[in-house]
Amino acid sequence: MDPMTSxxxxxxxxxxxxxxxxxxxxxxxxxxxxGLALVSIAMIAFAFFLIVYSLFTMGSDAT
Known part of the structure; x- marks a missing residue:
């Protein structure tokens, strides 16, 4: 599976x-x-990090 798909x-x-x-x-x-609120906040924060990271690396040539 592609890392972007994951x-x-x-x-x-x-x-x-x-x-x-x-x-x-x-x-x-x-x-x-x-407990669920804390877990979901952590997961959403990491999801925002992934979105921002993918925007920063969008134009780079990943080989």
Missing amino acids: SIVFIIAAFSLGAVVVMKRDTLPPKMRR
């Missing part, structure tokens, strides 16, 4: 997890809510 799949998964946590926050137990 990054895109991770970005979609991270934002999807964040959306699910936000939409279902009323039905989650408080301890699980805190």
Whole structure:
């Protein structure tokens, strides 16, 4: 699998997890809510890093 494809799949998964946590926050137990929120924040932050990194390396010739 291409590294760019893996990054895109991770970005979609991270934002999807964040959306699910936000939409279902009323039905989650408080301890699980805190843990899922922290994990989703970390994943979304890393996804933003991947987006910015891919924009910086977009024109480079990666061999």
